[in-house]
Amino acid sequence: MELDSDQRRYLRGLAHHLNPVVMIGNNGLTDAVIREIAVNLDAHELIKIRVLGDDREARTQYMEQICAELSASPVQHLGKLLIIYRQGDADRSRIELPKPKKAKKG
Numbered sequence: 280m281e282l283d284s285d286q287r288r289y290l291r292g293l294a295h296h297l298n299p300v301v302m303i304g305n306n307g308l309t310d311a312v313i314r315e316i317a318v319n320l321d322a323h324e325l326i327k328i329r330v331l332g333d334d335r336e337a338r339t340q341y342m343e344q345i346c347a348e349l350s351a352s353p354v355q356h357l358g359k360l361l362i363i364y365r366q367g368d369a370d371r372s373r374i375e376l377p378k379p380k381k382a383k384k385g
Contacts, residue, residue, distance in 0.1 A: 280366060282352050286376045290325055290354045293374065294362045299329035308341050317349050320365040324374050325354070328361040 282290070300319045303312055319326045328345075330338045342353050342361045351365035366372060 280350075280352050282354070282364070282376075283379045285380065287354055289377050290364050290374070291362065294325055294327060294354065297325070297327050299327040299360065301326065301328045303328060303330045303341060305331065307337075308344055313345070313348060316345055316363070320349060320351060320363065321367070324367050324372070325362070325364045328363060330359050330361060332359075 300323070301312065301315050306312075316326070316328065328341075330341060332338075338356060338359065338361065342356055342363070345351060345361070345363060346353050349363075349365060351363045354362040354364050356362075364374075366374075366376075
């Protein structure tokens with residue numbers, strides 16, 4: 280799911296008070312970490328992930344890999360924190376996103 284800037288801003292506001300629920304350690308993005316992220320996305324839809332280590336490029340790759348493998352959307356990469364969103368089932372969705380704005384013609 281592709282988020283527009285207003286939806287991303289809304290989700291950043293919701294994520295502000297959240298604590299990280301998953302930590303990616305020195306072993307990187309293992310299968311166990313991916314499963315834990317998936318469980319938390321199912322439960323919360325919007326999560327923060329803390330990445331240990333100073334390699335910014337690795338954090339960017341982690342975010343891309345998580346979003347690709349779990350059909351999630353990147354919200355923000357802020358320092359060592361990744362904010363990820365995955366919409367739940369339509370009938371169980373907890374977060375109501377703002378409607379996307381329509382493109383102007385002309």
